[in-house]
Amino acid sequence: MTCTLSGERKATMIAALAGGWVADAASLGLHWLYDSRRIHEVGGASPEFLTPKADYFKGGFGYFAHEGKKSGDISHYGAATGVLTDSLLAHNGTLDIRDYQQRFQAFFGPGGRWQGYIDKPTRGTLDNLGTIKQKDIDHSQLAESGADDMQLPAISKLPPLVASYYGSNNLLKVTEAAVRVTNHNDEAVAWAKCTARLLDQLYRGNPMPAALDAGTAEAPARNNLTEARTGTVLDAPGAGDTFGRTCNLGEAMPVIFHILSHASSYTEAVRTNIQCGGDSCGRAWVIGPAMAALYGVGGERGIPLSWLARLRDAPAIITNIESIAENI
Numbered sequence: 001m002t003c004t005l006s007g008e009r010k011a012t013m014i015a016a017l018a019g020g021w022v023a024d025a026a027s028l029g030l031h032w033l034y035d036s037r038r039i040h041e042v043g044g045a046s047p048e049f050l051t052p053k054a055d056y057f058k059g060g061f062g063y064f065a066h067e068g069k070k071s072g073d074i075s076h077y078g079a080a081t082g083v084l085t086d087s088l089l090a091h092n093g094t095l096d097i098r099d100y101q102q103r104f105q106a107f108f109g110p111g112g113r114w115q116g117y118i119d120k121p122t123r124g125t126l127d128n129l130g131t132i133k134q135k136d137i138d139h140s141q142l143a144e145s146g147a148d149d150m151q152l153p154a155i156s157k158l159p160p161l162v163a164s165y166y167g168s169n170n171l172l173k174v175t176e177a178a179v180r181v182t183n184h185n186d187e188a189v190a191w192a193k194c195t196a197r198l199l200d201q202l203y204r205g206n207p208m209p210a211a212l213d214a215g216t217a218e219a220p221a222r223n224n225l226t227e228a229r230t231g232t233v234l235d236a237p238g239a240g241d242t243f244g245r246t247c248n249l250g251e252a253m254p255v256i257f258h259i260l261s262h263a264s265s266y267t268e269a270v271r272t273n274i275q276c277g278g279d280s281c282g283r284a285w286v287i288g289p290a291m292a293a294l295y296g297v298g299g300e301r302g303i304p305l306s307w308l309a310r311l312r313d314a315p316a317i318i319t320n321i322e323s324i325a326e327n328i
Contacts, residue, residue: 004328005166005325005328008205009166009203009204009205010325010328011296012202012203012205012293012296013163013166013203013293013324013325013328014318014321014322014325015292015293015295015296015297015302015303016159016163016199016202016203016289016290016292016293017159017160017163017289017321017324017325018292018297018303018308018317018318018321019266019288019289019290019291019292019293019303020078020081020159020284020285020288020289020292021074021078021081021288021311021317021321022270022288022292022303022307022308022311023270023273023284023285023287023288023289024074024075024077024078024281024284024285024288025049025072025073025074025075025078025310025311025312026048026049026270026274026284026307026310027048027075027270027273027274027280027281027284028050028052028066028069028071028073028074028075028281029043029047029048029049029050029051029052029053029056029071030042030043030047030050030056030274030277030280031052031065031066031075031279031280031281032062032063032064032065032278032279032280033056033057033060033061033062033277033278034060034061034062034245034277034278035059035060035061035062035277036237036240036275036276036277037060038056038057038059038060038062039060039274039275039277040275041059042056043274043275045271046271047271047274047275048270048271048274048307049071049072049307049310050071051069051070051071052064052066052067052069054067062277065117066116066117068115068116069116070312071310072310072311072312073312074311074312075116075117075281076114076116076117076118076119076122077152077153077156077157077281077282077284077285078281078285079107079108079114079116080104080108080122080153080156080157080182081156081157081159081160081285082317082320083100083103083104083107083108083157084100084157084160084161084178085160085320085324086103086320087099087100087103088160088161088164088324088327089320089323089324089327092327093164093324093327093328094164095161095164095174095177095178097177097178097181100178100181101129101145101181104125104129104181104182105126105129105130108122108126109126109129109130119151119153119247120147120149120151121146121147121149121151121153121154121182121183122147122153122182123147124146124147124148124149125145125146125147125181125182127147128145128146128147128184129145144180144184145180145181145182145184146179146180146181146182146183146184146185147182147183147184147185148184148185149183149184149185149188150183150185150187150188150191150248150249150250151183151188151246151247151248151249151282152247152249152252152279152282152283152285153182153183153247153282154179154182154183154185154188154189154191154192154249155179155188155191155192155195155249155285155286156282156285156286157178157182157285158175158178158179158192158195158196158199158285158286159199159285159289160321160324161174161175161178161196162175162196162199162200162203163203163324163325163328164324164327164328166200166203166204166328167328171196171200172193172196172197172218175189175192175193175196176189176192176193179192187220187249187250188249190218190219190220191219191220191249191250191253193218194215194216194218194219194220194253195215195253195286196218197211197214197215197217197218198211198212198214198215198286198290199211199286199289199290199293200214201214201215202289202290202293202294203293208260208261208290208294209261211290212225212229212257212260212261215257216257219253221250221253221254224243224250224253224254225253225254225257227242227254228242228243228254228255228257228258228261229257229258229261231262232262233262234258234259234262234263234268234272235258235262236255236258236259236272236273236275236276237275237276237277239254239255239258239259239276240255240276240277240278242254243255243258244278245276245277245278245279246278246279247278247279247282252279252282252283255273255276255283256283256286256287259272259273259276259283259287260286260287260290260291263291264301265291265295265300265301265302266288266291266292266295266301266302266303266304267301267304267307269287269288269291270284270287270288270291273287
């Protein structure tokens with residue numbers, strides 16, 4: 001939207017965006033199972049792309065939310081990312097708040113296309129959109145339709161937005177506007193700016209430590225992020241024990257930073273994120289794009305081609321990803 005991408009940067013962008021979709025689908029089967037021991041019993045060393053089953057949650061603490069979903073399906077996080085992607089594509093890669101709000105309401109609201117779990121911020125946003133007067137929405141410059149909520153939906157939709165505003169000085173301003181559509185909360189906005197800086201640095205081709213430093217500079221709880229990056233051993237379940245496994249951004253972001261600091265491949269990062277437990281799908285929308293931006297698709301460290309092939313509706317998703325990259 002604001003600059004011309006080189007072939008190398010375009011390939012990085014496409015891989016990064018694909019990385020979010022694949023990581024989300026890979027995590028769905030054990031999403032919201034909080035017991036790492038039970039996750040290991042069910043999934044072993046390869047817990048990805050399991051068909052969601054209530055039986056997996058027996059004998060372990062968790063919440064089974066994805067009845068009827070199949071292996072390769074995306075979560076509600078992916079569905080919401082798709083809504084924002086569609087809105088961006090409809091406006092040549094720019095954020096149109098009113099269009100985004102309308103699409104969000106139409107997709108997740110009564111009679112909409114989404115069939116699956118509806119989280120708290122989505123319910124709150126739908127309630128707010130239903131009560132805001134038409135003229136107020138039409139004339140608003142900063143979206144305030146979101147729920148007062150600081151959970152992972154605030155950041156999970158950011159990968160295509162950050163890509164669309166590659167090279168733009170308005171990235172953080174646009175990030176705030178987009179986040180407040182669904183999460184009208186100052187701390188959620190701060191974590192979103194942290195995430196946007198992190199992803200932007202990786203999209204530009206900078207190394208992971210520099211990207212994590214840039215993200216940390218925007219974070220509301222820097223000490224936890226610094227602590228999460230210490231040590232030399234990847235231990236996502238241990239990070240979950242220390243910081244928490246829930247959807248709350250104050251818990252999720254240190255776990256994300258721990259995994260990004262220590263994982264050496266896309267596969268390792270996604271698997272250890274699942275093994276950590278809790279809101280693995282929400283965290284996947286930062287971990288997947290970040291690792292894929294570094295390592296691309298294929299090879300020993302990139303997105304496995306077999307995983308990409310298991311993503312339901314992969315051709316349509318990849319077409320939209322390529323269109324996002326073309327619009328930059």
